[in-house]
Amino acid sequence: MNRKTIQETLDKRLCCSCGICAGICSKGCIRMSVDNNGRLLPTLDSSLCVECGICYNVCPGKDAIKERPTSKAELIGELKGQWTAHVKDDKHLLQTASGGICTWLIKQLLDTNLYDAAFVVDTFNYSTYVKTEHLSDLENIDKVGRSRYIPVSQENAARFMIKNKAKRVILVGTSCAVRGFRNVIEHYHLDSSNYLLIGLFCDKMMNYHVWDYFANKQNSASGKLNSLFFRSKEKNGWPGDMKLAFEHDNLFLEKRERIAVKDFFCNERCLYCMDKLNIYSDIALGDNYTGKYGFRMGSSNVLIRTSHGEKAIKSVDLSQLKQYELNIEEVWRSQEVGKKRENGYFLSVLLHENRTIPIKIRLKYHYKRLKICCGDNYHRFPLLMNVWKALESSIKKYE
Secondary structure, rough: OOOOHHHHHOOOOOHHHHHHHHOOOOOEEEEEOOOOOOEEEEEEEOOOOOOOOHHHOOOHHHHOOOOOOOOHHHHHHOOOOEEEEEEHHHHHHHOHHHHHHHHHHHHHHHHHHOOOEEOOOOOOOOOOOOOOOOOHHHHHHHHHHOOOOEEEOHHHHHHHHHHHHOOOEEEEEHHHHHHHHHHHHHHHHOHHEEEEEEEEOOOOOOOHHHHHHHHOOOOOHHOOOEEEEEHHHHHHHOOOOEEEEOOOOEEEOOHHHHHHHHHEEEEEOHHHHOOOOOOOOEEEEEEEOOOOOOOOOOEEEEEOOOOHHHHHHHHHOOHHEEEEEOHHHHHHHOOOOHHHHHHHHHHHHOOOOOOOOHHHHHHHHHHHHHHHHHHOOOOOOOOOOHHHHHHHHHHHOOO
């Protein structure tokens, strides 16, 4: 058939590591794996591929080329309602990254049989690449909460959607994954009312070298790293410290340790993403950084985007939440959404487009790419990143 495949996305460096292509391939010729640079990427077996083009059609990575929101309204997206909230259950709240809304909502919708299945991440071990799994035991829902910050393959969810078209499914993901799910629904003519898309605010993800980096943070007597919690409220509440669970003890690190490495281990595709608030979701959730309604254990901004999202919210017991009013302007400011316009320029540089781009933006892009290259080569030159971090820290002291 000689149609485009996901190799086109890979060649343009636009793969977002969502894994949806691997889930929908009827020939089983696409496999996800972590490469030597720590990047989760699909591999295409050309001997099995029939070039049907479906993987490219549903790929959200390539959509960045044609979809570049720039206005404030486009970057915010459609809204049916918005509020700030957190669950009242303190035990549940402790096991979440912010207000506990995502896991609480999933449990409510499955308990009432409004949905048949949910696909979520239930592990904090990133020694191998992570996939969303079919949540079958609500007793284990506490393992679902908290932020991952690493690419998660949605291949199982995509496969389930195609094979179980009548099932009502809750799908949770970052902006790129949610866009991919929309593409799957459209391509296969699925009933969109069967799917609730819960989107997570997302600034950037890190590659899988981040696991190895933090695994080296403790001495050999502690044993191997079993779990990595990027944000744990266990010691100091929200927004959380890092918790490294080794075989024989735990190590807590300040959040600045995560922030210091995120640009080095950044997934390159995140440089070109302009969708921080998950505009294609039914309900979008993210940390409440507005500075209002201060609560030690955190709260969430809730953006209801579609009538389908409204219906889901109206079907659950909201008395279990503490709710507050939310002005979308405060979300825009606190999440620094306007800065995502810069990523559109970065994409133009990548694609060598004939566009006037300020020299400052070009230099910033290449500097970010150099940092990513440093992180990609962490195993080869582990000291380089530490030296770079030290230099940046010294420079900031004198700014």
